[in-house]
Amino acid sequence: MPKWFVPLAAVTALMFAASPFLIANAPYEATMGLVQKIFYYHLPSAWVFLLSAIVCGIASARFLFGGSPRQDRLAYAAAELTVLFGAIVLVTGPLWARKAWGVWWQWDVRLTSSLMGWMVAWAYLLVRKYGGPGSDKLAAGLALFGMANVPFVYISVNYWRTIHPATSVVPTLPVDMGVALWFAVACFLLLFVLLLRLRVYLEEQRARLDTLYLSLDE
């Protein structure tokens, strides 16, 4: 593992521990009240969910057209993180919606496209696990569709009729809310970098194991 890993992990852990205090001190939103504070973890995890889908898509494209195993390992790691952060988004969102909208789920375009992106990431992992020989390239093709879904998820709230908050919420946030949000965004981005590196390292070790088994057979 690189030298920066442990210090960065310590900083990230401290930041995560501090984040609830900043979030608790942020003002209540006028119409939604207390439950709106779910936003401070929901939005950063949503951004990381979309970011990891993009990383997975780009690495898969480079693997498909360049054939680099390193890119394949990166794509595999990012796909798992897409599932992880997607699960956080798809659980915290309905918990917020139950109070704010009166329903757990609404089949509107933002929620549905997010669910689709999450299912594509699951499909990637299932193809990799059970697809047999050649499944790496098949999964890489799936990842391209997962990446193509990302801009659709992001702009959907601005172009279609939906009750999900628009993207204009973030630039118009008051300072007290903005500080808590951007701190949480930094926490989630650092965590994403750390988990991605750790997960890639696991794939590197597995590749090393395969090489050792091959040399043992010879």
Place this chain on the structure above:
Amino acid sequence: MRTLVLLLLLSFSLSFATVLAQQPEQQPPKQTDEFVPISQLPAQDQLPAAPLLVTAYAFVWVVLFAYVVSVSRRLTRVQHEVERLESDIAKRA
């Protein structure tokens, strides 16, 4: 007399049904385009929202912790196997 009562009931039912049919459909909530802060949380909002908020944050922490533990365990297992194989290869050499 009975006919008159029946007619009255029928006309009342029809007019009631017409009024119901003319009720505007319930509009879905409007889309939020900005968050407005307030200094105090309304009292009636405190209790129902708290379990949802706590569940959301607890879920995030638990899932992230479980994932870190899962990756660490997988990594430890693979590293032990790598070490075992390396020692086997060294013995053969």
